[in-house]
Amino acid sequence: MIRNRSRWPLTLALCGGYFLVLLDVTVVNVALPQVGSSLSAGGSGLAWVVDAYSVPLAALLLASGAIGDRLGHRRVVLLGLVGFGAASVLCALAPTIGVLIAARAIQGVGAALMLPGTLALLVENAADESARSRCVGMWAAIGGAALPAGPVIGGFLVQAAGWRAVFWLSVPAIALALIPVLRLPRSSTGTKQSDTVDWGGAALLVAGLACLVTAIIQGPDSPRWGVFLGVAAAGLAAWFASAQRRTEHPLLDLPHGAQGALAAACVVAGLMNLCVLGGLFLLTQLFQDMRGLSPWLAGLATLPAMLPLPLLGAPVGKIAARIGVWRTSAHGLLISAAGFVGIAGTISGNGYVILLTSMAIWGTGLGILTPAIVSAALRAVPDSPGAASGASNTSRQTGGALGVAIFAAIAGPADGTSFTAHSTALFISGAAVFALVGVLCLSASRRLTTG
Incomplete structure (x- = not known):
């Protein structure tokens, strides 16, 4: 101590x-x-x-x-x-x-x-x-x-x-x-020599994710190179999955019965960050390059979307305890989808009030979804909170990396003629994905939740 x-x-x-x-x-x-x-x-x-x-x-x-x-x-x-x-x-x-x-x-x-x-x-x-x-x-x-x-x-x-x-x-x-x-003092952080690090699995995970992100970002400029890297990423993913089944010390060691619920929570968490960080990547460029806001005002303009996240944690915890983490997650997804639609409708116009209101709706949905889906991951493996947290964080960061790559590749440069139209289509697509996943969470809530 x-x-x-x-x-x-x-x-x-x-x-x-x-x-x-x-x-x-x-x-x-x-x-x-x-x-x-x-x-x-x-x-x-x-x-x-x-x-x-x-x-x-x-x-x-x-x-x-x-x-x-x-x-x-x-x-x-x-x-x-x-x-x-x-x-x-x-x-x-x-x-x-x-x-x-x-x-x-x-x-x-x-x-x-x-x-x-x-x-x-x-x-x-x-x-x-x-x-x-x-x-x-x-x-x-x-x-x-x-x-x-x-x-x-x-x-x-x-x-x-x-x-x-x-x-x-x-x-x-x-x-x-x-x-x-x-x-x-060094003695306060004693090591556990019995724990073995799966260096090979970590290397495969880094290489596979790097190939996938590179394929997405560079694919529009070099289609053949993008296809090659995409195939390489798939091969590395298969190699990683096979290696994890064989090794005595996998990066993520879970009871078999918990894998389905945890996988579902990780998929939702990954999709959440994919759309959030991809959308934020576009919005900061839209505010500055398309609407002429200064960097300071562009940063302030994101607050309606980002501020609800730290503010809603405690209230959402009470709601999730009453109606279940998956129903709570579904409500967050559906509210965020409505915000996405509102943002998409204002990208090519000058309606700041509607845009900021839509961003606030989007952020409120995220503020509901984030603590609920993290709780869903932890409840899936109650005896291994560290493993569940690691899997959830990895999924979220992976989703964020893929989101920036996908949104950047599809939207193109901010000074391009199709940037506004493609950005609108991306936000509409994000709304559709959130709405679909929200409906699936509602329909599967009885199977996935433990209470």
Whole structure:
């Protein structure tokens, strides 16, 4: 255990690290138009600025928890913090789009190493059960604030100091977070030598997801290359599934009876982030390139959609306890679908009131859906909350990476003649997907829920 005088600095450092991991998923969105003009990047290059971070984050989450168990969470979190901070400096100094994308990939690896360990160290070093509950609650609340904060903080920094300031932001925060983690005694984070890391499975997951995202982003410009990478991704996925069945220590080890309900929760969570981050990728460009808003105003304009997420967690928990997690998820999906339709109807016009109202409806649905579908994953495997949380987080980050790739590939560059029409079609498609999945959740609620 750590001493009382050092508990709060450690708690703030670990929660701050978690906040930065989630913040960097969205903080760069508002900076993309400036990045594009500064580094002469097209639509596919801008998509990679987002996805080069999301792909390793999604693919390494399952393995990083096991790495922390084996090597010690203190050591792994420190490695993640240093890697994330160094990569942030490289992002801020990047002279070309290629260097920026490579640095974002290193950031993603550091983020994946940090994320599971921040919660593990909080739990390990809490003085008692009451302190543990308070720390976990703070960790979740601070993480929940990252998504709405990203575009607003990014917009302010871009307008005040340019796009590079978005990446400089992380450097002092990481430096401050390192101090209390370094002060942790090594004996407080003992390793578990019996835990084995499935390095081969992790490598296959990274390679397969990278091939799939590359196929989607580059496919419109190089169809043959896209087909080749798509086939490679399918082959790697089959290899990964086969390897996971054979190994004694799979990345995700679940009881057979729980796999169906958890798979359903992960599919819904993945689709949710696919449409959310894909839609946010388009909206920040629509606000700036099509409607002429400043980066700061563009960031503020996303608040109606993002703010309900951290605010609705507690009320939704009570609703889910009364009517079930799957019915609650269905209601969130259907409300979000209505918001998607409203957004689609205003993309080519100037109706800010209708647009912001539609975004608020969309965000309210997401605020209902997010805690409900996470609870559905946890209830599917009540005896293995770590595995369920890892699977849910991996699905969400994978969905987000695919969403940015798909929406960017279909919409094309923001200055293209078909950008508005294709964006409208994407939001309509998102509404149709959410509505269909919502109906399926309602029809399957009796089979999937346990109470």
